[in-house]
Amino acid sequence: MEFTINQIAAMLGGVVKGDGNLKINMLAKIQDAKPGQIAFLSNPKYEQFIYTTHASAVIVSNEFVPRKEITSVLICVRDPYNSFTVLLQEYYKMVSFQKTGIEEPSFIGKGSTVGESVYRGAFSYIGNNVRIGDNVKIYPHVFVGDNITIGNNVILHPNVKLYADTKIGNNCVIHAGVVIGSDGFGFAPQSDGTYKSIPQMGNVIIEDDVVIGANTVIDCATMYGDSTIIRQGVKLDNLIQIAHNVEVGKNTVIAAQSGISGSTKIGEHCVIAGQVGIAGHIEIANNTSIGAQAGISKSIKEEGQKLIGYPVFDVKDYFRSYAVFKRLPDLNERLRQLEKVVNGVKQENPVINDSAPS
Amino acid sequence: MEFTINQIAAMLGGVVKGDGNLKINMLAKIQDAKPGQIAFLSNPKYEQFIYTTHASAVIVSNEFVPRKEITSVLICVRDPYNSFTVLLQEYYKMVSFQKTGIEEPSFIGKGSTVGESVYRGAFSYIGNNVRIGDNVKIYPHVFVGDNITIGNNVILHPNVKLYADTKIGNNCVIHAGVVIGSDGFGFAPQSDGTYKSIPQMGNVIIEDDVVIGANTVIDCATMYGDSTIIRQGVKLDNLIQIAHNVEVGKNTVIAAQSGISGSTKIGEHCVIAGQVGIAGHIEIANNTSIGAQAGISKSIKEEGQKLIGYPVFDVKDYFRSYAVFKRLPDLNERLRQLEKVVNGVKQENPVINDSAPS
């Protein structure tokens, strides 16, 4: 990146105080910034740094009134933190999508087409009859199987593996080592104790705006014509297992190392923490929040619950129960003491127990 | 695939009603099928669809009597569901094994041999002194290290990584991203607080008919001459960890994200659910069934148990205990009430506790 301060100010709708023709090539924190870099000042705690920073430019609030001399050029905006975030995002997008062209050797099969501004890294492999949209970035060692469709503005990081027939929407980011479309885990037990593989012939559909973390695996659906579906806006962290025929609803977020078993349907706007396990053939209602390491064995029908435990129940109740769990040996001892007392009473004064005194 | 209906009927031992010369190129569900496709009708609930389906052929029971006109050709068999499954399996096998030949660039080292009908995808790597059998499919980006032996009819999906000296039997399917033969996790603590790596010089043996899910890892044995062994017919799901010197017995099935620690021996016909953890240096008896997220810290000696919890015990007992766990705050309160009563009694009527009234 290389922009003048004036160009950046125009982008942010800000006002420049100082030489707007200086060039900026990087973003930085105000305490670390070097010449050629731009920083921001939002939290007053950091004000001291604006008088000593080497940043060429600092984004400040319209209200900011310097108490000492400042050598940096200022860009005055309504909300400096928000403006810096916008800048970060633009910069990140620029960096992420900067590669174009074809590095050799790379492989593309028969009948496959790619759009404009596509990057195909060295050793990337595209099978037959693949449709790839515009501005797609295919890093080295990516495998795209036959009959796959990929939308626009998609990033496939190094070594993503897409089995045949996968469909990927627009604006998706898929991280290194992700496997999409591998066989579901389906085996028919035979009378001799062995298992026969059930053919896994469906596919996986990833809708728009989905992010998938490194080394996560998403299995294909079992039947031809069926799909494992990751809905629009879903964010999956690293090392997650999504089994065959699962559907994850819109804008649901799942943290690392969680696993969803076959044919389960997760609702929209759910938040699932790390290392959670969810059984097969169940449904999780919208807006469900599931705590770390929880295990879910039955459908969650009521929306908006916060759950934890194995099997899960209300998170507050879990911690109340767990507080007692930690004192169980004490509880047990108290019970024994009571038994001693009461049984002592019983033995020594049988009348109390066996018949009412008149 | 492209077969005539007559050919398919012959394969299934069925009788054709209609034009057996029509060509079939795909399997489908009866409600979705298009011309050129074959479907089946087994469940009477779906009978309505046979009168409107666009399938070129439908597999039906010998007993089936149409109540309206049907445009599809019928193949009459004893068990339509079973026949369709046979067809599915044949089709799947055909699709899975259809690739042959060598895509370039690919790499093969010195002294390595491959059998008949082998596929070697672009960017696949085969080291030195490797023996590969017939009908093996090596997808792009697969790495086969030195001195490896692979049997017949094996599929190595994209990006499988086999470290040197691995042995793989016949009819195995190994999914994308699987790592076999990586170093076991062995470190000798030193007096200065650091750890020295213990050389991991053994290998991994995968017997016949094993399926291994995507991104699963199987470490090699520690000592030269020893092996981590996956016995015949074992099915491993995705993202599983198998540590050094583990042995998994015949026809055992392990679900996703479970982990087996070093030197543990799992029996035959065990069923291990997802996210289970098993400690090192123990043995699990045959036919053991372990529930999701369970943790096993000691050997399971009695066969045929169903276990769960951490550490595991009988699954029914676990759920009975857990039912009480959920009410522990209530239990605690009941205990306090009793204590109040009884201690109230004690304080107010010390005689009852300290000596028997006569």
Next chain:
Amino acid sequence: MEFTINQIAAMLGGVVKGDGNLKINMLAKIQDAKPGQIAFLSNPKYEQFIYTTHASAVIVSNEFVPRKEITSVLICVRDPYNSFTVLLQEYYKMVSFQKTGIEEPSFIGKGSTVGESVYRGAFSYIGNNVRIGDNVKIYPHVFVGDNITIGNNVILHPNVKLYADTKIGNNCVIHAGVVIGSDGFGFAPQSDGTYKSIPQMGNVIIEDDVVIGANTVIDCATMYGDSTIIRQGVKLDNLIQIAHNVEVGKNTVIAAQSGISGSTKIGEHCVIAGQVGIAGHIEIANNTSIGAQAGISKSIKEEGQKLIGYPVFDVKDYFRSYAVFKRLPDLNERLRQLEKVVNGVKQENPVINDSAPS
């Protein structure tokens, strides 16, 4: 490897009894050894094998006095087990680092440099402005992104993926499928229920002597200039998740499938078992030992604790509580019996409860 027995004896400071000019090409266990191999005898239990072994040489204690004829050449040392381990380590190092040179096709970008004795396997990819030290082994399908620095004596096993800007020290071993530098899982919730990705612009620093197991993932830090840091001597097992901005302290060991959430700081010399989950933004004191499948939700401030459970507490207390948990239905029943007795007393003899008899 091929050494004479004399050369090996010199390396171990041992004394040869027999023909020191015989050649050795492999290490083996005494009961399995073949001609050309060297074994050791330490445990007296195995003495029987020294009289029948086919090993060309056996390492024995200086004190060892044969009771029968031995055909193998002996190397007498102070501690045979330790000597054999030294030999194992030397052999392993030799094997691990034996590959050198460049296999084609391989890819190297602009402005990148590699040191002496480097191996670059076929289909390996090195981006732009990369600095690679001496004796680095880059196996096939490895991806090294732009602006990366790698020290000396590092092994990158097949298919390791390093995102741009990663820094790796000396003597590190990184196993197949490891991903370093993927985006942290950071998303800003928007008012319409969607999430916006927070740009992840930091990097990952791996210090010297670190081992990272297969398919483990380490995310980059969020802010430009910040780093996720794995300190010197850390050993990570397979399939571990290390989130953005985490720091793992010196010589800490983490077993397979554990996960550390964002911005958490793990102390030095900690031992973390398998499938452990640690929440974000907390600190774990030095020398903390965490049991398998434990969940940590709050900072651990006191050093040297042994913890387990979810959330964790003292491991002995956990097992005491768990022992009672297993008997909870019984506890509940005992409580009910007591209630019956005491409430029976209450109902039948209200005087006892409500007022003291005089």
